[in-house]
Amino acid sequence: MQNKVDDLVKWLKDQVSEANVNGLVVGISGGIDSAVVANLIKRALPNHSIGVMMPCKSNPDDLKYANQVATAANIDHITIDLTETHEKLFTTVTNVLDQHDVHNVEKDKLADANLRARLRMSTLYTVATNHNYLVVGTDNAAEWYTGYFTKFGDGGIDLAPIINLTKGEVREMAKFLNVPDAVITKQPSAGLWEGQTDETEMGTTYAMIDSFLRGETIPEQDRQIIEAMHQRSAHKREGIKVPN
Numbered sequence: 001m002q003n004k005v006d007d008l009v010k011w012l013k014d015q016v017s018e019a020n021v022n023g024l025v026v027g028i029s030g031g032i033d034s035a036v037v038a039n040l041i042k043r044a045l046p047n048h049s050i051g052v053m054m055p056c057k058s059n060p061d062d063l064k065y066a067n068q069v070a071t072a073a074n075i076d077h078i079t080i081d082l083t084e085t086h087e088k089l090f091t092t093v094t095n096v097l098d099q100h101d102v103h104n105v106e107k108d109k110l111a112d113a114n115l116r117a118r119l120r121m122s123t124l125y126t127v128a129t130n131h132n133y134l135v136v137g138t139d140n141a142a143e144w145y146t147g148y149f150t151k152f153g154d155g156g157i158d159l160a161p162i163i164n165l166t167k168g169e170v171r172e173m174a175k176f177l178n179v180p181d182a183v184i185t186k187q188p189s190a191g192l193w194e195g196q197t198d199e200t201e202m203g204t205t206y207a208m209i210d211s212f213l214r215g216e217t218i219p220e221q222d223r224q225i226i227e228a229m230h231q232r233s234a235h236k237r238e239g240i241k242v243p244n
């Protein structure tokens with residue numbers, strides 16, 4: 001594990017040198033993926049790394065866990081509350097859609113959720129521009145394969161250091177990096193609506209996705225869910241489509 005961590009830390013340092021920037025920024029949610037990335041960027045650039053907590057109508061426990069993560073990693077951190085900004089923008093858009101009688105309320109929950117992720121992305125780039133830093137993402141191999149992220153939201157990043165790690169490998173790395181136990185053991189959640197958990201929304205488990213990614217045989221129903229998510233999200237991995 002020490003070697004894996006050292007390799008990723010070196011990779012991050014190399015990216016900073018090649019891009020000719022001053023440092024790295026990550027959003028710290030209180031979840032395990034961002035906890036690992038916060039530790040990696042702190043090791044790579046001890047004096048030029050920053051974590052940003054961005055509550056947005058979030059469960060207060062998230063911020064509590066995020067602070068535990070930042071303290072354990074000894075990384076500089078700031079909190080920027082996006083609740084009012086989100087409320088203002090979302091109601092402005094939906095009010096105008098209402099006025100034009102083109103508002104599909106069935107899509108509100110997903111649109112509201114994805115706006116939270118995109119406001120976080122905009123916030124991280126505002127900090128990154130201010131410091132001449134790169135924005136570091138937290139997508140792991142399971143999320144990347146299934147497309148379980150918001151396009152240009154948490155998927156809107158410059159570097160993706162843990163993209164080749166399964167969720168199980170992220171958990172092992174978190175233990176090695178002394179991420180607080182409570183963060184390692186709690187249910188993964190995008191925190192985009194009350195009570196959301198990744199596994200309930202996806203209809204399969206990270207253990208299943210990890211197993212599938214290792215080439216193992218998994219139950220047919222899980223395989224179909226994973227393949228369907230992969231196909232539906234191909235556009236997120238391929239980049240912007242352009243004419244020939």
Ligand SMILES: Nc1ncnc2c1ncn2[C@@H]1O[C@H](COP(=O)(O)OP(=O)(O)OC[C@H]2O[C@@H]([n+]3cccc(C(=O)O)c3)[C@H](O)[C@@H]2O)[C@@H](O)[C@H]1O
Nearest residue numbers: 113114117147148149150151153154189190192198201235
């Ligand atoms: N074929 C195509 N070619 C090019 N673009 C295409 C497209 N199909 C849709 N699109 C575009 O993509 C959009 C849909 O993609 P997107 O906006 O990402 O939205 P979508 O994939 O529908 O939703 C994001 C999912 O990721 C989950 N999530 C989000 C953020 C964080 C986490 C987490 O684990 O923390 C999880 C969230 O709960 C939700 O299930 C469409 O609105 C459209 O603009």
Ligand SMILES: Nc1ncnc2c1ncn2[C@@H]1O[C@H](COP(=O)(O)OP(=O)(O)OP(=O)(O)O)[C@@H](O)[C@H]1O
Nearest residue numbers: 027028029031032033034053054138154188189190
């Ligand atoms: N409240 C938040 N404050 C700061 N960043 C956030 C917040 N919510 C989400 N993010 C950012 O979006 C990323 C994607 O969220 P995701 O839930 O996949 O990861 P996680 O919360 O770190 O881990 P877990 O899968 O255990 O929930 C986070 O890693 C983090 O960088």
Ligand SMILES: [Mg+2]
Nearest residue numbers: 029031189190
């Ligand atoms: Mg989370």
